[in-house]
Every structure is written in structure tokens, then in C-alpha cells.
Amino acid sequence: MRVSHEQLNTELVHQHRHVEAIMLGVENAQGALRHEAFDQLRQYLAAHEAAEQEFLHEPARGELDEHRGIVESRVQEEDDIAEMMRGLERLSPESVEFTALFKETTERIRTHMQAEEHQEMAAVARALQPDQLEAAMTALEQVAALSEDAIEDASFDDWLDRARDTFHGRRQVGTR
Numbered sequence: 001m002r003v004s005h006e007q008l009n010t011e012l013v014h015q016h017r018h019v020e021a022i023m024l025g026v027e028n029a030q031g032a033l034r035h036e037a038f039d040q041l042r043q044y045l046a047a048h049e050a051a052e053q054e055f056l057h058e059p060a061r062g063e064l065d066e067h068r069g070i071v072e073s074r075v076q077e078e079d080d081i082a083e084m085m086r087g088l089e090r091l092s093p094e095s096v097e098f099t100a101l102f103k104e105t106t107e108r109i110r111t112h113m114q115a116e117e118h119q120e121m122a123a124v125a126r127a128l129q130p131d132q133l134e135a136a137m138t139a140l141e142q143v144a145a146l147s148e149d150a151i152e153d154a155s156f157d158d159w160l161d162r163a164r165d166t167f168h169g170r171r172q173v174g175t176r
């Protein structure tokens, strides 16, 4: 499979639009549906960020010294977002506290996704070698399937681990 920078960019943007749709779903839902939508968000977002961390930020960091700062900022944002997701997991999705922290978190996620699209992909991802582009695409393509697994009470961190295990062939999508 030969993957171009444009194809990788298209897939990344597509996934960001999906994250946006799930976030709106959480905002607009109530009760059990809100729980469900938040589960979907942490599952999909964890798989997406795990793919980026390992197959986009990490190789890009090694390829272009002058753009290191752009990548470091994205990694830092993902750490912050993960911390906010952990905070949200400690709250009831129906609480006022959740709603306030969720608003802050979604703003952070939106800014992060825009920076990836407009700064990182534009500058850094062009430096990826053909095999690195292919590996990134393969990981991103597993995100949708990963987010269809159903495990009760799995946390954002659990989903990060499961995604990494899947990317490294330590488990198959759809298995426990």
C-alpha cells in the first residue's frame, strides 16, 4: 500500500470531524444517552490519539529537528487532554461539574485538532518516509474498528492500552 501525505491528511481530518460529532452528541444528550455518548468519545478519542502518538508525532519528531517544537506542543496537548478525560471520568455526566469541565475539554480538543491539521500535518508529516506514512495510515484505519469493541467501565487509559496492543499485534480487534 502506497500512502500519500494527502491521503493521510484526509483520514486524519475525517477522524477529527468524527470526534467533533461525538462531542456534540455528548453535549446534546441527557441521562443514559449522555453516558453512552461519553463512552463513545473516550473510546474513539483514545484510539485516535494512541495512533497519532506512536505513528505520527513520534516518527515526525525524529525526522525534522526544526519542527520539533510543533510536535512537542501536540504531545503536551494530548497529555493535557488525557488528564482532563480522567477528571471527567471521576464525575457523573449529569453533574454541573461535568458540564463545565466537558466544555473546557472540548475547547482544548478542538484547538488541538486544528493545530494538528494546520501546523503539524502541513509542516511535519511531509517529512515522513513512505513506510512511516503507511504505518500511520494502517494504525488510523484501525481506530474505527477499535471503537466498536464493547467493554463495560473501560477507562480512557484502558482504551489507550488496548489501542497500543492492537497496533502491535498483541491482540486482534474485536477480541477481549
Ligand SMILES: [Fe+2]
Pocket (backbone or CB within 6 Å): 048, 049, 052, 074, 078, 112, 116
Ligand atoms: Fe492528537
Ligand SMILES: [Fe+2]
Pocket (backbone or CB within 6 Å): 016, 048, 052, 113, 116
Ligand atoms: Fe488528531
